[in-house]
Amino acid sequence: KNEVEQSPQNLTAQEGEFITINCSYSVGISALHWLQQHPGGGIVSLFMLSSGKKKHGRLIATINIQEKHSSLHITASHPRDSAVYICAALIIQGAQKLVFGQGTRLTINP
Amino acid sequence: NAGVTQTPKFQVLKTGQSMTLQCAQDMNHEYMSWYRQDPGMGLRLIHYSVGAGITDQGEVPNGYNVSRSTTEDFPLRLLSAAPSQTSVYFCASRLNLAGNTIYFGEGSWLTVV
Numbered sequence: 001k002n003e004v005e006q007s008p009q010n011l012t013a014q015e016g017e018f019i020t021i022n023c024s025y026s027v028g029i030s031a032l033h034w035l036q037q038h039p040g041g042g043i044v045s046l047f048m049l050s051s052g053k054k055k056h057g058r059l060i061a062t063i064n065i066q067e068k069h070s071s072l073h074i075t076a077s078h079p080r081d082s083a084v085y086i087c088a089a090l091i092i093q094g095a096q097k098l099v100f101g102q103g104t105r106l107t108i109n110p
Numbered sequence: 111n112a113g114v115t116q117t118p119k120f121q122v123l124k125t126g127q128s129m130t131l132q133c134a135q136d137m138n139h140e141y142m143s144w145y146r147q148d149p150g151m152g153l154r155l156i157h158y159s160v161g162a163g164i165t166d167q168g169e170v171p172n173g174y175n176v177s178r179s180t181t182e183d184f185p186l187r188l189l190s191a192a193p194s195q196t197s198v199y200f201c202a203s204r205l206n207l208a209g210n211t212i213y214f215g216e217g218s219w220l221t222v223v
């Protein structure tokens with residue numbers, strides 16, 4: 001079992017729908033990152049969370065440390081949101097390495 | 111401020127050849143790392159560095175070498191390429207161990223035939 005699991009692996013929705021992507025982890029972490037990988041391959045950082053909730057535009061990320069679970073929500077989804085979304089856990093011990101989920105491929109149809 | 115610059119973007123190698131993937135950042139970041147991304151798998155850590163002169167192995171280090179002679183540069187060397195090293199490689203940096211934002215290079219698509 002991977003230390004970081006994402007669900008679903010693939011998600012197709014219609015423009016305007018509310019999107020939720022889930023990330024569960026089984027290790028002790030100091031923070032969790034959400035990343036977006038564009039179709040061309042580039043990866044950008046969306047959020048880093050250690051507790052609670054963060055919001056940026058139509059994107060909202062939450063984390064529940066006790067339940068070892070984080071979610072990424074997209075409100076009023078748009079075709080330009082189509083991308084792979086990746087969560088990455090910052091492991092608490094040692095050199096604070098990142099462990100990545102497999103990614104969720106999101107497709108928003110017009 | 112160019113962020114993380116990674117080259118080359120595409121490369122085809124023959125089995126047994128060696129090559130170096132270059133990575134440079136201009137943000138004075140302490141922490142730099144190399145990952146590989148394979149279909150159906152998350153990014154996996156190859157090597158990382160917490161500062162100039164300090165490197166360490168990640169999850170999948172075999173067949174790769176790194177060095178960190180300056181804060182800015184963190185090249186990844188493939189010593190004797192194998193088909194199993196066909197992958198997409200990403201260099202990343204962040205300010206320090208607990209850095210808020212991770213900056214990624216654009217990726218290098220490597221095919222070993």
